[in-house]
């Protein structure tokens with residue numbers, strides 16, 4: 001019954017094509033016959049070009065189309081998309097979050113000055129001439145990079161301002177504080193022996209009362225930060241690898257699901273680059289969405305840390321606040337996500353697309 | 360357009376699909392390829408579309424030798440061949456329109472041009488009203504016609520069809536064959552594999568008969584008088 005219907009609606013159409021599409025047919029005819037002769041081949045190509053996109057426009061249009069339609073196909077499989085992107089998000093957020101924390105620690109420690117310092121407390125009776133002599137003597141010492149002179153008066157003033165003992169201090173008849181030379185070392189991480197030799201030398205100077213090795217813990221902290229940075233680098237590398245595997249596997253499954261489509265496309269004359277495009281864009285979308293998720297995770301975590309950190313820094317009468325993600329860092333996270341997503345799918349596509357050939 | 364020069368195809372299993380086949384199909388010629396099931400019809404068409412490669416002899420299409428064609432050259436060659444497959448091989452998750460549009464999308468046609476050509480092509484096979492349907496909601500015969508529309512949509516100079524009327528009733532089969540003849544009349548070279556000998560005999564076109572991988576006859580089929588009413 002239904003095939004009868006087909007026929008009835010089909011027959012007039014089929015035959016009417018002859019008259020209706022005559023112009024088109026003859027058009028095709030001339031194109032066909034020209035194929036055989038060589039010189040008109042370019043002609044034919046030119047004619048084709050007029051209905052096809054120019055190379056660049058076509059390239060661009062194809063890409064935009066693939067990009068948008070790929071997003072559509074991700075949307076149609078929300079669960080798998082969500083799982084993949086979430087895993088990518090977490091794998092990105094972990095090293096990126098640690099990086100931000102580390103940056104905060106570094107920022108904090110840099111506000112306390114860098115490296116090892118030595119404070120030379122001068123004897124009370126040292127004259128200014130002697131001081132300048134001492135200064136020039138020390139400056140020639142190669143281990144020393146910088147010397148800051150804080151006179152007794154300056155030190156007193158500073159102490160009064162910072163300690164809050166303003167009233168009590170005014171009762172003092174005489175400034176009890178000595179002048180100080182703050183010496184920064186050229187080498188941020190000097191060896192124990194070097195420091196010992198230097199300390200020996202400094203404490204034996206005539207005008208020096210005591211030499212005090214300051215802030216060595218800061219140098220140690222910096223050393224630890226360096227170790228943490230290395231560790232972070234390794235963690236980031238491993239998690240990056242994990243992202244590649246995750247994306248690669250997801251893309252492999254998609255390729256298997258769309259095996260039929262790939263086969264047919266190849267039969268119709270699709271190039272490898274055409275066929276792999278949606279998969280590469282799939283990877284890029286996974287990376288992009290994963291990057292945004294990572295950014296969100298870090299943003300929320302930092303937000304949750306903000307209050308307690310602020311409370312703590314108030315206790316240390318510091319105005320330290322957590323540095324969040326800047327524009328630069330945010331873009332970097334997302335770009336890294338995109339890159340890893342693209343790379344993972346590229347590797348997978350390279351491996352699996354060739355396996356599918358029409359039979 | 361197509362030339363087989365002592366071509367043999369032995370499958371890895373050792374089975375001889377084609378055995379020393381030679382023939383020449385000229386530009387704009389139409390021919391039927393007949394033979395029993397397993398005679399090697401599909402194998403012959405697959406060699407032309409480089410789905411399989413000959414193990415001996417050379418295949419030429421449009422003057423180019425296919426035997427040693429590189430992987431990256433294959434897409435360009437296939438774009439100039441419209442293929443109607445034995446198993447219609449439509450994408451089940453795409454509408455009829457998108458299925459037919461696929462060759463044009465691959466070739467990078469403009470959007471409006473795609474719409475125009477796809478509709479013209481669907482019109483030819485009488486399925487214009489079904490452009491938004493999914494292939495699985497069509498009858499097998501309709502699916503086969505969608506396959507034909509897809510094969511001709513970018514007006515290839517060479518058209519191959521493997522059992523294009525396998526699932527059609529005699530009336531419809533004849534109409535589909537007439538459609539192929541129309542393509543021949545506009546200069547397309549057409550090669551159709553079929554086992555429907557009575558249908559072949561109605562058309563008076565060249566007929567290559569295969570048996571166990573060999574060509575056993577190559578002649579113009581007997582042309583029965585047809586009433587040309589249109």
Ligand SMILES: Nc1ncnc2c1ncn2[C@@H]1O[C@H](COP(=O)(O)OP(=O)(O)OP(=O)(O)O)[C@@H](O)[C@H]1O
Pocket residue numbers: 370371372374375376394395396397398399400401402403445554
């Ligand atoms: N991939 C393959 N591996 C091994 N043998 C094959 C393969 N494909 C086809 N053959 C064999 O080659 C012979 C020719 O097969 P082909 O598919 O060309 O036949 P056909 O004429 O198209 O038959 P039908 O009318 O049933 O489609 C058959 O005997 C078949 O078993």
Ligand SMILES: [Mg+2]
Pocket residue numbers: 400401402445521
């Ligand atoms: Mg067959």
